[in-house]
Amino acid sequence: MKRKMNSHSVIYKSIVLAFALLLSRGLFVSGQNTPGFTEALERKFTEYCNSFPREEMYVHTDREEYVAGEDLWLAAYLFDGKTATLSGGSSLAYIEILNPENRPVVQKRIRLENGTGPGNLELPDSLSTGTYCLRAYTGWMKNFLPDNCFMKPVYITNALSGKKYNSVWPAASQPTESEVRNVTGISGLYIRTGRDSSGNVVITVNSTGSYRTKAGSALYLFIRTHGVINMNRQLSLPDNFTEITIPRDQLSPGINHITLFSLAGRPVFEKLMYTPAEAPVFLNADVASVAATRQEVGVEIENKSSATGIKKLSISVSPGGGRYFPGIDDYMLFGSEFGVIPEKLYKALGEGMSPDSIDVMMSGLRSSWIDWNIVLSSRKPEIRYAMEKTAHYLYGHLLNKSTLKPDSGQVLFLSFPGKNAGFRYAVTDKDGCFRFKLPVDHHFRDLVIQPEDNSRGNNIRLESPFSEKYPPLMPADSLTPAYEPPAGSKLAINYQVTRIYGSDQAPDTTEAASFVRGKYRFYGTPDIELVLADYIKLPVMHEVFFELMPGVFMKERKGIYDIYVHDIVDNRPYDRPTILLVDGVVVKDPAVIAGLDPELVERIDAVKSRYFIGEYLFFGLVNVITKAGDFSDVPLPDQAIRFPWQAFARLKSFSAPDYDDAVLKNSRVPDFRNTLYWNPSVSAEKETSAGVKFWTSDFRGPFEVLVQGVTERGDSFSLRKAILVR
Helix, strand or coil: CCCCCCHHHHHHHHHHHHHHHHHHHCCCCCCCCCCCHHHHHHHHHHHHHHHCCCEEEEEEECCCEEECCCEEEEEEEEEECCCCCECCCCCEEEEEEECCCCCEEEEEEEECECCEEEEEEECCCCCCEEEEEEEEECCCHHHHCCCCCEEEEEEEECCCCCCECCCEEECCCCCCHHHHHCCCCCCCEEEEEEECCCCCEEEEEEECHHHHHHHCCEEEEEEEECCEEEEEEEEECCCCEEEEEECHHHCCCEEEEEEEECCCCCEEEEEEEEECCCCCCCEEEEECCEECCCCEEEEEEEECCCCCCEEEEEEEEEECCCCCCCCHHHHHHHCCCCCCCCHHHHHHHHCCCCHHHHHHHCCCCCCCCCCHHHHCCCCCCCCCCCCCCCCEEEEEEEEECCCCCECCCCEEEEEECCCCCEEEEEECCCCCEEEEEECCCCCEEEEEEEECCCCCCEEEEECCCCCCCCCCEEEHHHCCCCCCCCCHHHHHHHHHHHHHHCCCCCCCCCCCCCECCCCCCCCCCCCEEEEHHHCCCCCCHHHHHHHHCCCEEEEEECCEEEEEEECCCCCCECCCCCEEEECCEECCCHHHHHCCCHHHEEEEEEEEEEEEECCEEEEEEEEEEECCCCCCCCCCCCCCEEEEEECCCCCCCCCCCCCCCHHHHCCCCCCCCCCCEEECCCCCECCCEEEEEEECCCCCEEEEEEEEEEECCCCEEEEEEEEEEC
16 A cells, blocks of 8 residues: 655655756756765876976066167066966076077076076077067976977067068967867767856756766866866766856866866866956056157056055066067966967957957867876876976986997086086986086086096087977968068167167176186095195105105006005005096096196195095095196096086176266267166065156157066066157
């Protein structure tokens, strides 16, 4: 006999069924995750982001167009890709100008301190007219090139040369949307995204019964913005139609990367969507809209926010009407993660285009940082280049001279010639690669690198510090019309007049380059420190060792020399050879020391005990220091290489005339500067406001004041103001 259900029970079950249906349709978004894959996905994603952090760089240049022979002034900003705040991870930036054939024509390293650094590039006057690529990256970013770097087009004019490059630009190798979606190989799953009237993201999933039978009746939804997880949960697919609503406030401002995974853990759908920030305008730049020639103009930057101050600020004043390039705030929405972003997309952001329209323009873009096939597998990117936070690294290869095959597991020495010896060693990896750690400063250093075993017939090949991985090129005409600068000829005339009259020549205050020598001996205080001037002159080094170096022996037999020390514990020669140096450079042949004229020698240091440098063990040490102290009195050892090295160059200062001097202001010497003002690091008074002043030139026309920087809170900003000089 069946039980009769009362009306209250029927109503209650109907409500429960309706509520469950609403949940399945996604009208409510639950924060509860199904354990298992979601937990593993979050763990692997977090581990990947921590192991392979994304650095992003932006370069503010004084102009977009130049004349061959000019200086290009720049301020580099280094960001943490996850937080979009200034990063102190790397201390050096690598800046290049690539010609339209992908060949570097200018290369320079600049110093970064707390995420920013000024610099300049001297453009050769032999450059042909065309669109060049300025690219910037750090040593860490070299691991992910050619994708992970800043790239900016700069147009260079050469009025004295008729040669002109065809317009080309790095190609964006991005998959189509269909390639991204159809990764399961299982038909019957169709996904659309959009927004409702409140700005919430709506994901509509149409799944056939056949799909749910084969792949399961659920999906995993994962949303991240840069490296921040916004959502990670399981979705049920109870029938053919499922709608998921994601509240806008659960998405971080920026580019949201939405991924749906099958129950098998394979990505079946990826989509980029743009969530704008709701930050009010907190900065204002006040500058006169019209000015006369040789007039002083002030720029006042006011911070209206009490929540954050100005941390870094750079300002340029240059001719207006040139090619558009996004400001630091718009650029950092994408960084370099999504390939080469079309210029029209940046313009749409600057013009405040709706998020729906931005989403359509982003169709087909794909992250070069988060590849789920890599993140979820044990196959990780190969990391060869270390992050240069406190040191600069020098890389190279040790190859067999005959076969050119790598020689693995071999020791190399790096010596710094000088009266106070410096020493490093490195061991080659399976590919014959080695690296040495060097200080991060502007000093030139004299370096000697040689293999420990010079009997193996090896060659040392230093690697260029700049990456040789270049993006593929495609004709710029296929993307946008070929660019012809409206002011190119005027800039060229201005430059020629300026050079003729020398009105841009400022006194050179940079110090002359010189080699720096070590202050301390790497082996500390030696057991013997023999200063030859304290003793009567002896004719040959053999007698010096015999008479004045107790426990250190130089032996000669049939013209073959040997130098060794006695173990101070066992009082007998070591089983391994004693390391011999001249001015801190390792020499293998004792005859080199035996052949020195004692008149050239200042002192001899000897360490009799075993001595460790890292894991490398010396069995005694003898270092002969000459009066010159620069390793100039003996030949370079076989297979050794010697060269100067500098981590980064000294900074050159931007100069402009000061017309407070009435005589100078009334001078008939023409002033046709193309860049009126450049300051890569403006001081902010009490971090709330900043002001600068500059003088206009004799060049009449529109100019643009560009203010860029970062607040203490980490928000990047960009302000543009027009000024007409007449």
